[in-house]
Amino acid sequence: MFSKEPKFTEVNLYRLLVLWTVFLLLLSCSDLFKKEVKKKPIARVGDSYLYQEDLAPLITENMSKGDSASFAVNYINNWASDQLLLSRAKINLSEDKLGEYDALVDDYRTDLYTRAYKEALVSQAADSLITQKQLETFYEQGKENFKLKERIARLRFVALPKNFMNKDEVGKRLKRFTPEDVRYLDSIGVQFNKLNFNDSIWVRYARIFEEIPPINVDNADKYLKKSQFFELEDSIGVYLGKIEEIKDINEIAPLSFIKPTIEQVLLSRRKIDYLRKLETELLDEAIKDKEFEVFENKK
Template structure:
């Protein structure tokens, strides 16, 4: 009696090959399905749902929208109060916005949309241009360039405030050597300056650099008894003054004065001139940049203007 051959251990058996292949295929399909299911399941688990704090219509305010505003030094009470106020403000804006879209005309809404779009474009382009300017702008301005600009535009640099050159000290009301200080302030020789420097720790205020120009308003801030009502009396060229209030005595020597509408001195106006030069360079750079951008776009066929049909 012929027995059926055993296929056990035979990987290339003709008679059992189909069933073996089928079994392997089923096993592979099941394994692949489990792998996909497991992978998808892990993907879904990794997805973090946003935590909503409030809703107005279809708009949501999420917890992560506020995280950057919460400071580490805030107490729990302060944080809670801030979040409550923020939510209420947000909700108020959203509700007003939704009502405005309903009640404003279509023409007005389109106008506002255009303004918002223009403003958004301006923000982006301005930030980009400023970054380019900071990279490329030459901020070095020589004294020669400042002087040349000053001489060219001198007539345009008229003062809108009185300027003075002076030296002054503020003394306590009971200062014992006031007469000595007055004599030294008037004479102003090298020995006088050394003496004043040696006793300067006893002064309440001190300004010995009488070669710089100072606005009259700044002088009045430094010397409270000086006011717009009496500054004409004390702030005169070559004037020595003594003036006091309940807090102290002020001794001053005015060496020079420039009145309103006089030409501003170079030393006083040079910081403004430097800024004017830098602003002009910036404008020139921006104009050149805009021209180069358009020219490059035309060459690359990224920009063209269509002729209108007559």
């Protein structure tokens, strides 16, 4: 048996109104207990206010009282000038210009937010690992695009103080460079002004000129030759070096030299592909959920 449906009497209506009033009172009381934080204004232009909270983070601990006071005055004056110019601009610029600039501001805001969101998504989801196989494949497929625009070389060298006692021994071992020679040179390396034993790394000529001042643009062809050994001196010390290999302008760059560039290209392509896929999925999902639709323009 079904129970009788309760009648909506005046008593029930009265009780409902009482309950609703109590609820509103409790809600308002909870807001009263919240501590109201009032911002302290330090300047005003029209209806715009500059608050102490806006200025405080810009005052650093290393500022003296005089510097902080001067900074505050300049900041307030600059803020006031900007606000006054803005208000004058809104009055004197045409409606078309104001609309045009408002649209630009909206576009910039949208671009700023979406770009930051995309970067966050990419950093979280996109794979940043580039394998050696991927590097080699990309390199082999586009070798002609990797011609050198500057000269590079592989070399090992040491810079010795003037009157270094074992210069000849160091030179002999630097030329021969067996594992035993490497251990010997490493053991006395603290006595050198400079050293570079990693002759598998390609170095720009400009960097060589910086590290070995006696070698420069004018005499580079004389000293920077394949298998060349050099001994040079300046006012600071003596430089001993052995050139392993050189690459000239317009030669194909070695993979190891342009590896960082290729990695950036591959990562950039991967990022673009990921964002395209993301945007497609977002549109498809929005259409499916009826969140996005395009209306037909019926004439």
